[in-house]
Amino acid sequence: MPEVARREALASARQLLIRSGPTAVTLKAVGDEIGVTHANLIHHFGSAAGLQSALMESMVRDLTDALGAAVEQLRSNPGAPRALVDAVFDAFDQGGAGRLAAWIALSGDLQHLEPVRAAVRDLVDAICETFAAEGEQTHHRVTSAVLFIALYAFGDAVIGAPLRDMLDREDDAGRKIVARLLPTFLF
Structure with a gap:
């Protein structure tokens, strides 16, 4: 399958996931949306699980990129907690990471989240750098803040x-x- 068609299949699968949840991500549904046969998708992804795995990899990469952008934004404008909150919430909601995280967590296959680990660490490091003068408890407070933002963004994306x-x-x-409560974690 040419790369363009593969990206089109993954974009369709993402929209199905966001719109209707993980059970909607089937080879037939994706094929129907992009006008290819079920057999064509099997040939290129191997199985529904192969398509779903490729979708997870793509979405995890996008979440990692979004967290990286949030880090850069924080480093260039440390006084903007709402911008950081918006970046994380957008990744979980519009980007589909909330539904993806729910899918991964409920499947029990947490290895798909491993690539996100470095992005989360980078976010913690960037916030720690911003508030380094705040004392020894900076790392603990920052990890609490990141946990708070991520859990709230996840919940908001899934049931908000x-x-x-x-x-x-x-x-x-x-x-x-x-955004209003975030400064209580950092100061």
């Missing part, structure tokens, strides 16, 4: 929309809460 609707809250309510 219906929960906000139940509570009659605006779309960015979670982001506002995290």
Whole structure:
């Protein structure tokens, strides 16, 4: 399968995951969306599991890139907690990383998250550099802040929309809460 067609299949699979969850990511559904046969996708991905694995690799790479961009943004503008929050929330929500993380966690195949480890460490290091003058507890406070942002962004991506609707809250309510509370972890 030419690389363009492979990217098209992965883009379709991502949209199916975001729109309808992991059970929607089938060879037939992807083939129907991009106009190729089920057999064509099997030939190039090997199986549904091969397609799903390629999708996970692609999405993990995108999450790693998004975290890297957040690190660079923080290094160039350390006074912007909302920008950092938005970058992480966007990766989990619009980028599909929240649904991907849920899928990986529920499957129990956590090895797919291993490439994210370095990006998370880079984010912690960048925040630590920004607040290095704050004392010995910097690393502990920063890892707490990153845990808080990531867990909240994950939860917001997976269940935030219906929960906000139940509570009659605006779309960015979670982001506002995290941005407002984030400085309490760092100072």
